[in-house]
Amino acid sequence: MGKSIVIVCAKDELTRIRQFVADELDQHKIPDLQAHKLVLAVDEVCANLIIHANNCDPVNKIELDLEFNPKQIIFTFRDKGVGFDINQYDSPSMDELVSSRRQGGLGLLLVKRIMDKIEFSTEKNYNICRLVKTIA
Amino acid sequence: MVNIEKEKKENIHFIRVSGDVDAGSSIHLDNAFKEGFEAGESKVAVDLTKLAYISSAGLGVFVSYLDEFELKKFKLVLFGIQETVRQVFDILGLEKLITIAENEEDAIKKLNG
Numbered sequence: 001m002g003k004s005i006v007i008v009c010a011k012d013e014l015t016r017i018r019q020f021v022a023d024e025l026d027q028h029k030i031p032d033l034q035a036h037k038l039v040l041a042v043d044e045v046c047a048n049l050i051i052h053a054n055n056c057d058p059v060n061k062i063e064l065d066l067e068f069n070p071k072q073i074i075f076t077f078r079d080k081g082v083g084f085d086i087n088q089y090d091s092p093s094m095d096e097l098v099s100s101r102r103q104g105g106l107g108l109l110l111v112k113r114i115m116d117k118i119e120f121s122t123e124k125n126y127n128i129c130r131l132v133k134t135i136a
Numbered sequence: 137m138v139n140i141e142k143e144k145k146e147n148i149h150f151i152r153v154s155g156d157v158d159a160g161s162s163i164h165l166d167n168a169f170k171e172g173f174e175a176g177e178s179k180v181a182v183d184l185t186k187l188a189y190i191s192s193a194g195l196g197v198f199v200s201y202l203d204e205f206e207l208k209k210f211k212l213v214l215f216g217i218q219e220t221v222r223q224v225f226d227i228l229g230l231e232k233l234i235t236i237a238e239n240e241e242d243a244i245k246k247l248n249g
Contacts, residue, residue, distance in 0.1 A: 011158075011159050011160035012160050014158050014159060014160055014191075015137075015156065015158070015160075018156075018158075018189070032220060033219065033220060033223055036189075036220040036221075036223070036224075037223065037224070037227075039189075040189075040191060040224060043158060043159075043191050044191060044192055047158070047159035047191065047192075047193065050159070051159065094199075094228070094229060094230075094233060097196075097199055098199055098202045098203050098233065099203055101200050101201075101203050101204065102196075102200060103162070103166070103193065103196030103197060103199070103200045104192075104196060105192075105196070106192035106195055106196050106199065106228060107191065107192035107193070109192075109228065110192055110224070110227060110228065113227050113228075114227065
């Protein structure tokens with residue numbers, strides 16, 4: 001059985017979701033450095049869903065489920081915003097980001113580098129994004 | 137929550153950041169950078185000793201100023217980065233783009249030396 005949390009699509013909910021994930025990882029004795037990265041990846045996906053998929057509309061909600069297996073941690077996000085498959089997103093290079101002087105673009109790059117598998121699907125009216133991290 | 141303090145010392149503009157910088161709070165870091173940049177501060181040291189967390193929104197602030205700093209020959213040094221935050225810099229290879237110092241003394245040396 002996993003644990004879940006539901007947040008509304010507002011940026012100030014990010015603190016709450018980070019705390020929830022950090023507490024769960026701590027309970028499952030995930031080392032600090034590893035936990036910090038996983039919390040970051042979850043934060044990045046949530047920020048993306050809040051800002052881009054749901055336009056910061058607090059009427060909309062995001063549900064996050066955490067599932068701990070002996071060899072994997074699975075993070076599943078569900079929302080009804082504009083669907084976006086991270087796998088289809090071509091991250092810009094650092095050089096491109098520097099010369100364009102824009103602040104976005106690093107978040108999904110981090111998610112891709114931190115997680116081992118990213119899956120995107122739609123089911124009924126929901127977008128489902130699953131992040132999988134293999135643990136030793 | 138993020139807290140940002142500014143200080144001028146040794147002809148260097150210090151920006152001291154504490155707490156968490158995320159998509160909601162990165163605007164405060166951006167404002168501090170913008171203020172210093174517009175005031176023509178050519179040596180900027182960012183103290184991250186008390187920074188517990190930074191997401192891409194905050195890292196993006198540093199990256200977005202690199203080009204303008206380079207163009208104006210302004211200098212930027214970050215120092216005091218905790219291990220948990222440091223690994224995020226490593227994941228992105230930011231240490232190749234941004235000068236990073238161990239501590240304040242080292243940062244002053246890199247800017248004034």
